[in-house]
Amino acid sequence: MKTIIVCTDFSYEAENATHYAASMAKENNYRIILFNLQTVSIHALNAQASADFFYTQTLKNQKKLEDKATELNTMYAIETGHHLASGNFIEELENCIQLNECDFVVMGMAEKTLEQKLLGNSVTRAIHRVKKPILIIPAHIEYTGIRKILFAYDTHKSMTWSAMNDIYYFINEFNAEVEVFNVSESLEDFAEVIHDIDLNSGYNLDDIKYSFKMIQSIEVIKAIEEEIRLTSPDLLTMVPYKYNLVESLFHRSKTAIMAYKNKIPLLSIPLNID
Secondary structure, three states: OOEEEEEOOOOHHHHHHHHHHHHHHHHHOOEEEEEEEOOOOHHHHHOOOOHHHHHHHHHHHHHHHHHHHHHHHHHHOOEEEEEEEOOOHHHHHHHHHHHHOOOEEEEEEOOOOHHHHHHOOHHHHHHHHOOOOEEEEEOOOOOOOOOEEEEEOOOHHHOOHHHHHHHHHHHHHOOOEEEEEEEEOOOHHHHHHHOOHHHHOOOOOOOOOEEEEEEEOOOHHHHHHHHHHHHOOOEEEEOOOOOOHHHHOOOOOHHHHHHHHOOOOEEEOOOOOO
16 A cells, blocks of 8 residues: 655645545545644743643644544545654654655645745755655645646756656556656757657556657746646646756756646656765
């Protein structure tokens, strides 16, 4: 049985992502683990709250998480569990992934704010640091199945076999049609995509309905948004490129940008290069 971790802070967008994941779990016989990172308010810290206060808060959070897991089990008839943690979000999430042998993570995405644009949030941090696929759900989206996937593909320079394995897993799991979409400034890059051995070697493509589309443009994000508008996919898939320190001064992650701007679920596939 596949296991998915759903990150929740019980906000509106997290609740929406939880029910999206539960609907997916019911359809595909997945197990759900609810992950919650408890935080301490600045007011409690300033007031130097007692150990008894923190213990009481932990019990309340644990009960809230247990109740939500029970609710999902009853409503969707799926196997559920929960994991309450405190500390560093990424470290605790990775610990939960290892303990539960998680296959992928589901997170909700709030509307973009100025603070998120400047500092990022837990979703964008997870995209670049967690070594499992992350399914990011916009706050207004309900699960209706995954029948068409738009794979926004760069070049083999930002691709690994482990990433391709994750992508093919989702295609096969949902028996989905996939469009491989490439945007490039140079026409010469298209030949590289067409002959990319990572994209079409080592896999049986006979049972997969797929197509290629290539566009010459310097505005990658706008091109992806337009293709989403034209084709109405159920899922956008991207593999975030890892910029080095110098590159990061001049480039922003296109995957992170789409996570903020996206109107459909986004599946971020990790490169898994140490």
